[in-house]
Amino acid sequence: MVQDSIQVLQAQGYKVTKPRRQVLEILDRAQRPLSPYDIQRLLRQQGKYLNHVTIYRILDLFYSLNLAHKLLSTGGFxxxxxxxxxxxxxxxxxxxxxxxxxxxxxxxxxxxxKSTRNLGFHTEYHFSESSGLCSNCYRKQLQKQGNAQP
Amino acid sequence: MVQDSIQVLQAQGYKVTKPRRQVLEILDRAQRPLSPYDIQRLLRQQGKYLNHVTIYRILDLFYSLNLAHKLLSTGGFxxxxxxxxxxxxxxxxxxxxxxxxxxxxxxxxxxxxKSTRNLGFHTEYHFSESSGLCSNCYRKQLQKQGNAQP
DNA sequence: AACTAAATGCAATAATGTTGCAATTAGCTC
DNA sequence: GAGCTAATTGCAACATTATTGCATTTAGTT
Incomplete structure (x- = not known):
């Protein structure tokens, strides 16, 4: 929820501005990773304008507060x-x-x-992304294959 | 070894050119991820010049042949x-x-x-990077802390 | 309503990627 | 070793993404 993020902002002493609300809402609605410029484009479609620098800074903030993540494979937030x-x-x-x-x-x-420790490494954080098919797309894939082999 | 990569290139019908050798050697020597422009800079320090477009294309090729990987957290190869x-x-x-x-x-x-399957996902590939300290840096860190508490 | 630190917008610039086409070259054949 | 040709590279122009300093605006407070 957007509201939760807003409370985090307030709790940490950050202002709850219109641009920050707008970016939050865009991220919340999108069910996919968005780049700063993606966000700018989506906002423009709603007749709203944000300078891209502002979006970069807002995303940096969200990222630092763990309100947003940066997906490694796509680069989007x-x-x-x-x-x-x-x-x-x-x-x-x-x-x-x-x-x-x-x-x-x-x-x-x-x-x-454990695995990295065995190799002499002291891990503090893991970046882990799995690429594949969601259940919907997997089902569609199966159907397509099924039809192809009568 | 560089030689192994060269054999892969030959086996797949790709030419073994001077630029490709140079990029291979740079990657082989560097013990860290390098961006295309990093590679260009390093080569320039050796008095060698490669167009950045060439480097991009070479890295794409190496990547497609699994001769090089793209690190997600740093973006380098x-x-x-x-x-x-x-x-x-x-x-x-x-x-x-x-x-x-x-x-x-x-x-x-x-x-x-297994973990992703339980969530209804059919995984084909994992991107996994662990961030932390190598054994050297970990030891140095410990020493520094040790000195700080006499 | 006024105040102020924080946040945003602006402008300029830097860095990173991409595309089409001409020039060059590796690997082949003779 | 010379000549051939497809593959590769260089070039130029351009597109996209990211960063910086400073003026302006605004959220949250008094």
């Missing part, structure tokens, strides 16, 4: 959908429709840390 | 250090000295796939 930081946030990205889903998995974190 | 593709290649990145280490872990792949 997504609104964090998890209540609080319970460790490393992971993503699944559907390479067909672009849908994303955020999740945490403490077990995986442990395993990853 | 690194030469693949593993013999062949035995699944998803993972990276540890030292955020202090920039050193990287590549590894595979089939067990982790399995766990990740």
């Amino acid at each position: 997504v609104k964090c959908t998890l209540p609080s930081e319970e460790g490393c946030h992971r993503f699944m990205v559907c390479h067909r429709c672009g849908a994303i889903q955020e999740f945490v998995d403490p077990q995986l974190c442990l395993q990853e840390s | 690194v030469k693949c250090t593993l013999p062949s593709e035995e699944g998803c290649h993972r990276f540890m990145v030292c955020h202090r000295c920039g050193a990287i280490q590549e590894f595979v872990d089939p067990q982790l792949c399995l766990q990740e796939s």
